[in-house]
Amino acid sequence: MMWEILYIFLGVGIFFNLLGSLGLLRFPDVYTRLHAGTKCTTFGSISICLAVIGYGLWKWYEGDKQMITMAIHSFIALVAILLTNPTGAHAIARAAHRSGVKPAKAVVDDLEEEKND
Amino acid sequence: MIAFIASAVFCFVLWLLLTFNGRMWGTDEIIAGIVMAAIAGFAARKIFVKDFKLANPKRWIFFLAYLPRFFFEMAKANFDVAYRVLTGRIRPGIVKISPGLKTDLAITVLANSITLTPGTLSVDVDEERNLYVHWINVKDEVLEKMPRECRPICSTFPDWARRIGE
Incomplete structure (x- = not known):
């Protein structure tokens, strides 16, 4: 039973990371690619981290005391991903707009109008 | 010290x-x-x-109350982006929203939440703490009025950011 739950988490994580990579190839410009890069990979990586935490806690509960290390380290990695991923995406998007990359197929661009005023 | x-x-x-x-x-x-x-x-x-706002336990309680809702929105966001990756149906644009938050902490919470939730990515912020948001599927009713409405873009996140950060 425990194995099946862990496999589901791993499967979901791999599926969303795959979608994130697909999005990087399919989307037209840097902003839409960042959408794929931040959302899909965050969710996928969180899911994989949860699987590892689950495995670590399970083995720890069954008596292998060393396994708690893996669970704690994965949890810290999870928090770090949640904090740094949106911040990094924000920095890339801002830098792209400042260096003059226009959003492809855009129907509205308030930031560009603001600069021209 | x-x-x-x-x-x-x-x-x-x-x-x-x-x-x-x-x-x-x-x-x-x-x-x-x-x-x-x-x-x-x-x-x-x-x-x-930077300051001692985070020493107030009220903010941490609001933050913990915010987490489940945030994760629910984030899961929804992923299915939305997955749908757009697979079909290629996008209508992107950069819109300006004025959430009216007063502190840097609140605008940070809001910008990070916006980046991790459905179809939106915060691009820039100006001195009056207006956010410029790249939106992957712009709706027509938002384009009509100039002070853009927050609700279709980031639902109730500004209220939560206000509770946590001010």
Whole structure:
């Protein structure tokens, strides 16, 4: 039973990371690619981290005391991903707009109008 | 001084978590941890502690109450983006929203939440704390009025950011 739950988490994580990579190839410009890069990979990586935490806690509960290390380290990695991923995406998007990359197929661009005023 | 102690204690707790291996810590590990935490806390005291807003437990309770809703929105966001990756149906644009938040902490919480939730990515912020949001599927009713409505873009996140950050 425990194995099946862990496999589901791993499967979901791999599926969303795959979608994130697909999005990087399919989307037209840097902003839409960042959408794929931040959302899909965050969710996928969180899911994989949860699987590892689950495995670590399970083995720890069954008596292998060393396994708690893996669970704690994965949890810290999870928090770090949640904090740094949106911040990094924000920095890339801002830098792209400042260096003059226009959003492809855009129907509205308030930031560009603001600069021209 | 308080900033230094708070950062050092934070670093020390992180050290204890990272070196825990199922048994109690040895004395040598704890001494090394205290020395390292003092050095790191001294180096980082001005980055970690800007003001003492986060010492208020009310903010942490609101933050914990916000997490389940945030994760629900995030899961929804992923299915939305997955749908757009697979079909290629996008209508992108950059819109300006004025959430009317007063502090840097609140606008940080809001910008990060926006980036991790459905189809939106924060691009820039100006001096009046207006956010410029790249939206992957712009709706027509938002384009009609110039002070854009927050609700279709970021639902109730500004209220939560206000509770946590102000």
